[in-house]
Amino acid sequence: MGWFEALVLGLVQGLTEFLPISSSAHLRITAALAGWDDPGAAFTAVIQIGTELAVILYFGEKIGRIIRAWFRSLYSRKYRHDPDARLGWLVIIGSIPIVVFGLLFQDDIHHTFRDLRITATVLIVFGVVLAIADRVGAQTRDLDHLTVPHGLGYGFAQALALIPGVSRSGGTVSAGLLLGYRRAEATEYAFLLAVPAVFGSGLYELTKIGEGTGPRWGPTILATLVSFGVGYAVIAWLMNFIKTRSYLPFVVYRIALGVLLFVLMATGALDPAAGPQF
Structure with a gap:
């Protein structure tokens, strides 16, 4: 992986991590369309540390209160x-x-999960799920109503994001909306819930950076720093956007992208397994 490739993928990661459109899918699709090697799950996990640092900075005061109160408890x-x-x-x-x-x-x-046919399918399916959740969710609960079963419900939705195309934020926000939480509260908890998962996954995958044909350390660090800066700006924009707008634009985008992928694969313009797997 070269420096330019890392710069582009860092931008993609920062732009898409917090939007309900799947950053891992966009990293995979960007590399495939550009004719680059699949950046791999390890690279994806590590540069997500950058976007989660943006979460810590943006929600720093709240996260600090949570950590202090948790230790005291x-x-x-x-x-x-x-x-x-x-x-x-x-x-x-x-x-x-x-x-x-x-x-x-x-x-x-x-x-297996990095096959672009799976990515296209879940982009569409979970786009529909998000549309339904945004439409039928009662949106009357705030985080004070959060219970253990609800927390686990959010957690199972987040786990689905291990499949590129589901979207960590999209899955957890959909779960929150279906459970009756307001958009802002569902989104905020989704961001907070992602922090330990992303840091855990990123640290776990660190040992695979620089190994064999995998991405080198320099470009990986560049992509992580870029994703941090861009990600912070996206969080600030999204938290304001959802106060007055629905998730419909993201639903339309997900479905259109999924359909486009199927068309490209059906016409032979895109190989479902483009790029070697690490």
């Missing part, structure tokens, strides 16, 4: 009912599904 009974401490526990509980499924389906994540 370990030894002080009065903090066990603190809303921030409770949210900290629910982020941990909601992270369990993606850890379990990530370990169980390691080979599929690196190979």
Whole structure:
């Protein structure tokens, strides 16, 4: 992987990580259309650390409160009912599904799930799911209503994002909307829930950077830094956008992209397995 390729993929990661359109799918599609090697699941996981650092910066005050209250709840009974401490526990509980499924389906994540036919299918299917959730969700709950079953529901939805095309934010936001949470609250919890999952996955995959034919350290670091800067701007824009607008534009985009991929593959313009797998 060269420097220009890393720059482009970092931009793509930053632009798409927080939108419900799947950053992993866009990294995979961008590389395939450009004729580049598939950047691989390890590269994708590592540069996502950059976008999660943007989450920590944007929600820094809230995350700080959650961490402090959570630690205090370990030894002080009065903090066990603190809303921030409770949210900290629910982020941990909601992270369990993606850890379990990530370990169980390691080979599929690196190979089978990266087939562009699967990516196109889930882009369309989960675009429809997001449209339904945005349409029928009651949108009356805030994060104070979050329960353990709801946290696990969010968590299972996040685990589906191990398949490129589902979208971590799209899956978790859809779950939140179907559970009756407001758009802003569903999106905020989705971002918070992603932090331990992404850092865990990224750190786990770090050992694969620079190995064999995999991406080198220099371009990977560049892509991570670019994704951080662009990702921060996208978070700020999205949190304002959803206060007054629905997710419909993203639904239309997902379905159109999925259909375009099928057309390109059907005409032979795009190989479903384009690029060697790492």
